[in-house]
Amino acid sequence: MRRFAGLALCLIFGTAQADTVAVAVAANFTAPMQEIAPLFAKATGHEAQLSFGATGKFYAQINNGAPFDVLLSADASTPTKLANEKMAVADSQFTYAKGQLVLWSAQAGYVDNAGEVLKTGTWRHIAIANPKLAPYGAAAQETLQKLNLADSVAQRTVLGENIGQTYQFAASGNAELGFVAASQVMKDGKLQSGSAWIVPAELYSPIRQDAIVLQRASSNPAAQALLDYLKGPQARAIMQSYGYAF
Incomplete structure (x- = not known):
């Protein structure tokens, strides 16, 4: 009976650890993120809820209180701007991919x-x-x-x-x-x-795509877990298959 109770507590505890992260995803990253999200869920137990669109529009929506937890931007400047405006966690920002x-x-x-x-x-x-x-x-x-x-x-x-x-x-x-x-x-x-x-890379400035955790999700473990997963080999292999560099 005690062993059964212990198992039940483990199951309850495991469920409690699963969180949801609302992710604003730059439109160019749609295909790879659709592949990455279920693998992330399988590996961590967390669920990524994805929204796709223009980085500029996401910035405006975040400014107006849109309930996103993570921004996967199509540039580096938008996450930096959000961090400077105290709407995102500055030290969470990193380049997850470079576009072509x-x-x-x-x-x-x-x-x-x-x-x-x-x-x-x-x-x-x-x-x-x-x-x-x-x-x-x-x-x-x-x-x-x-x-x-x-x-x-x-x-x-x-x-x-x-x-x-x-x-x-x-x-x-x-x-x-x-x-x-x-x-x-x-x-x-x-x-x-x-x-x-x-298009040869010398014809345009590098498209450095940065990720950042938004302030509202600073204590959401799923948000940081997603950024950690994007740095891992499984996610990077998918990105590389779509022509992204690092």
């Missing part, structure tokens, strides 16, 4: 491996994430400026609210071209569909 920009078309053979289609193609529209809200959009804008194409492309640009919507514009054919994240079109180093140009 790709010029992509849903049409096979449409994009050449040097990006010359930007200058010579007969395309009508190019999709870019809003540079004011999305770091990948800022990287795309920077690339066009360095190629001296920003002015000529401006009238044919379709702005996506975030990198997810930008991908949808290109995937649907509403835009023949789109600057997207490698994670949206590549897996295990291979292009999954269409055609693409991997």
Whole structure:
């Protein structure tokens, strides 16, 4: 009887240790995080509730009291800003991944491996994430400026609210071209569909993606557990398969 009671107490204690963490996830990190979340739950017992969107919008929502515990940002500046404004735990911030920009078309053979289609193609529209809200959009804008194409492309640009919507514009054919994240079109180093140009890193500032625990979750063990898990080999292997670096 005592042994049974002890087992029951262990089960109750184990359940009590499981917590939930509400995670605001940058849109470019959707696919890898959808793979990571169930593995995190299996490894720790904690549940990650995921919301996907533009980093800029998440910042505004957090400012307005949105109940997020962790931000997986598409940049480093937003978590730093939240920490400076005392809305996040400064010493929890770290770079969980470095992103890669790709010029992509849903049409096979449409994009050449040097990006010359930007200058010579007969395309009508190019999709870019809003540079004011999305770091990948800022990287795309920077690339066009360095190629001296920003002015000529401006009238044919379709702005996506975030990198997810930008991908949808290109995937649907509403835009023949789109600057997207490698994670949206590549897996295990291979292009999954269409055609693409991997934009050289020297054409845009590094896309350093930082994670941070928000102040409301400073005592939530699941929040820190998630950040710890993202630093581990299982999570990093998944990220690497989607084209992220560290």
